[in-house]
Amino acid sequence: MEAARVSMPGATDSNLEFADYSLYSNLSDDELMQLAIERSIADAQNSGPGTENSKTPVVLNRPAGPRRAPPSHRPQQQTEPAACPANPPRETINLQDVISVSHFVTGYGKRMVAYRKYDGSMQVAPEPEEELEPIVKAISEGDVGSVRLLVKQPGCNLLKPNNDGWIPLHEAAYYGQDQCIKIILRAQPGMINQRTLKEQTALMIAVTREHLACVERLLEKGADPDIANKEKETPLYKACEKENPAMVAMLLNYGASVNKSCIQGWTALHESVCRNNVEICEMLIKAGAKVSMPNMYGITPIFVAAQSGKVDALRMLLKNGADLNSQAADGATALYEACKNGHENIVEFLLSQNADANKPGKTGLLPIHIAAQRGNDSKDLLTFGCTHKNVRATNIISMLIPATSKARVRRTGISPLHLAAERNRNNIVEFLIKADFDVNAMLSEDRSMMYEDRRSTALYFAVMNNNIDATTMLLKAGANPNLDTFNPLLVALRQGCIQTVTLLVEHGANVNAYIPTHPTTFPASVMFCMKYLTILKYLMDNGCDALSCFNCVYGSNLHPPIKTRRNQRYDPDEVVEKTCVQFCEVISTENYSRWAGPIIDVLLDYVGHVKLCARLTEHLDSYHEWQCIKEKATPPRPLMQLCRLKIRNLLGIKRLKKIHRLPVPPRLIKFLNHQEREQDF
Structure with missing residues (x-):
């Protein structure tokens, strides 16, 4: 390693001379260079605008370590020792070539100095020690x-x-x-x-x-x-x-x-x-x-x-x-x-x-709100009790x-249940439910606006986190799944979680939910489950409106080209007319077009006489295997299909769910529930 000998203040010599010392055998070259480089980068970032033009080294950020033997005075100026033949050639650095000088302490307590030049090179050497007075x-x-x-x-x-x-x-x-x-x-x-x-x-x-x-x-x-x-x-x-x-x-x-x-x-x-x-x-x-x-x-x-x-x-x-x-x-x-x-x-x-x-803090939260965020996830629960x-x-x-x-809690615009559900604190959710906190409490408008989806209920937080345990507890306690602007069912459908979807539907979630900010001619719930045919069939069995998917405003006429966001140019003077999105437009997108045939096939089981629009027909013509689906849609529909739809309409969804209790042949029950083709899904 090379070590620096720095000239005394006031000396006429303007060069920094280096000689070899073997004082740091316990510190590798790589360790010294790594420390020097890190220090040099920090110095370069901290240096002011005039640093690069300075002709003298700048000492930056000298670290303070524990003092073993505090140095006293600077050493007296000495004559240059004769070079030892076994040592490498000594290198002289002109002060004009130096950008900065950095002092640092290694992990072994060695004080080092690093010289950074304009050409980007680095010189690292032990710092000269002062002789004790x-x-x-x-x-x-x-x-x-x-x-x-x-x-x-x-x-x-x-x-x-x-x-x-x-x-x-x-x-x-x-x-x-x-x-x-x-x-x-x-x-x-x-x-x-x-x-x-x-x-x-x-x-x-x-x-x-x-x-x-x-x-x-x-x-x-x-x-x-x-x-x-x-x-x-x-x-x-x-x-x-x-x-x-x-x-x-x-x-x-x-x-x-x-x-x-x-x-x-x-x-x-x-x-x-x-x-x-x-x-x-x-x-x-x-x-x-x-x-x-x-x-x-x-x-x-x-x-x-x-x-x-x-x-x-x-x-x-x-x-x-x-x-x-x-x-x-x-x-x-x-x-x-x-x-x-x-x-x-x-x-x-x-x-x-x-x-x-x-007494609330500046965020409006009370101590009970903060405590609700403290509990642990249900994953931390032991088999026979809670952790400490x-x-x-x-x-x-x-x-x-x-x-x-509780009046003060309502005044804050947020319930502890919201925070517990948001943080997946299932034990706290359960405790607050038992303490009769309102499971249908809504976020205040200003707090709801803090979220892009304008969520409002604790149930929404639980569904968004895909927290099935919290969702189950809230629904059993009477949580209404239809209070949020963006229905929690749509969130569960987008996640593809059949268990959460089933829970929500069984507790009255609207299977025909729409998105107010994105109008469509068919339920948004259909749009979010097109890739999951089992879930799509489950929604249809529970009353989802399949007929609206075939009510295209263009019919057999030529459809306009589908506009994508990346192909649209924003014109501030252009008046954009908000029109409802058609089912055939959504199914023609890159994400769903490959599933068009099976999706249409499922929907046809839940409608009577319909006429496919030009775009849906184009999709079915694109694959030879889908010709049977096109024939299925060709009127007239079979009498058995029309009878099934009529009976389902007369009974209603609630009575259909209890039909197994009626004295009806099992084969008929299976037919009414569209289970004769269950093996296909």
């Missing part, structure tokens, strides 16, 4: 005596930072050397609040590393406990993050501001509540922490406790006057979030404290039902 080395080794001697030397500059902005005081705080801190501050007391490039003070570093003695030493010497880092986190916030009560108490005793917030408005109390550390929470509250202080998203500590399931912290906050029904920026309450995250114990506790279950998660979801629903106003 003697005082830094002494601090890292805990050599207090050496530190005491070095501080007194005239050439020791305690204020000189390294590449990361660290001075010896920061190093001492990092390594937990409180005696070194004492010595350094005695020599230079004014540096106590100096910050690194990441705006960390020595106090912040000591708190982060949990060096209590160093924290105490710094505070005694006058360190400011309220100086925040780049993320606006204070030492008190970090102490809460580390869950260190002793450190929190020490910072509070030295006057740390308890209500300062980080860059996102998160306070020390937020952090302690999130970690369910009641001891630290109580310390903060006694020191003046505001229990209802929101972050930038309007989230208060009580909201955090409910969201993360921290019941102990929640009790403590309520005991100290937190607002139980406070709302976040999106309108969510603590109860809302507890339901969303499935915290049964939090929901139970909040309701016991009279939390408002009827299902039980938890239904338990939350059972607790919310008495506390939720």
Whole structure:
């Protein structure tokens, strides 16, 4: 591998020279190149408009890893070593040829640098390490005596930072050397609040590393406990993050501001509540922490406790006057979030404290709506019961039902049943049905318009998901299959699911359903099942209008050519007349034309005297095997066929379904039900 030697600042040499080093034998070339390429691409995307014309390397996004031995000062300029004959030739890169320089850390903790040129080539090398200053080395080794001697030397500059902005005081705080801190501050007391490039003070570093003695030493010497880092986190916030009560108490005793917030408005109390550390929470509250202080998203500590399931912290906050029904920026309450995250114990506790279950979020949904989305699919159900998660979801629903106003639910324009059916939460669907939620509740107009098909009922959601179990439960509970604009039966037919079709038809679905937005002269239900002859025959047996398929407005005359969308040109000035689509036009499309003969054959069994239009006749003439179907349509129709139609018409569909109970010969029943040709399907 090649390693870079970067010229010292101020040096006249403008080239970057490379020499071979064998320091990274545990890292393959492929791994280094892959990391370098990824980093270079990211740098190229992040570089500004003027980057390409820059004649000096640009250092971008230097990663921050855990510090083992923080570097001190840059190395002194050295003379170029003689090239070793065993090494590859050294390559010199002119700064004018370099687009960008990227620093990164490998998975093994090696700091690397990648140089990207204008020609697209890449050079990867280990980053030159800074030599540790003697005082830094002494601090890292805990050599207090050496530190005491070095501080007194005239050439020791305690204020000189390294590449990361660290001075010896920061190093001492990092390594937990409180005696070194004492010595350094005695020599230079004014540096106590100096910050690194990441705006960390020595106090912040000591708190982060949990060096209590160093924290105490710094505070005694006058360190400011309220100086925040780049993320606006204070030492008190970090102490809460580390869950260190002793450190929190020490910072509070030295006057740390308890209500300062980080860059996102998160306070020390937020952090302690999130970690369910009641001891630290109580310390903060006694020191003046505001229990209802929101972050930038309007989230208060009580909201955090409910969201993360921290019941102990929640009790403590309520005991100290937190607002139980406070709302976040999106309108969510603590109860809302507890339901969303499935915290049964939090929901139970909040309701016991009279939390408002009827307060909606900005989306208009109540906690019971959110809980209805939480249950699991029926696939997760065990043979003899529900999984723990299902039980938890239904338990939350059972607790919310008495506390939720059904009038408020109706006012939201959506029922929990809709959401449970949409998410395939079969256990929740069953529970809500048993709780007497209206299975025929309709979505409000504004919510229905959110869906392209303008769906309205929970049954539609179940059918759309091809969820047979939910469909069965809803239909048995009295769901009306004919309330939606686009009939659920049409959805089931389009999916080709005979089981769902049978369920819907048996519960009164309209077999002659039409699509209001796409007028046709025949039922749309026929159009959606043309490829499924068994389903088509089932619809005809249950009263579907077959005669309308033969009522063509063109008759024996020449039919106009079929217009397809891709052949049509949009003209804004053209007035388009909405005409009903004919059956012969649909069956002539590419999707159905190959099935034209068998489809017509099935339909002819359910009509009397009809005359095929010119286009249907053309289809039957296109295949020799279909000539018998054409002859079947030629009048007059057989007397037996006319009698069968007459008897079926007199009996009606409902009585035909019960005809097996009448004293009628089985052969006649089979004939009336068109079952004499059943083997053909």
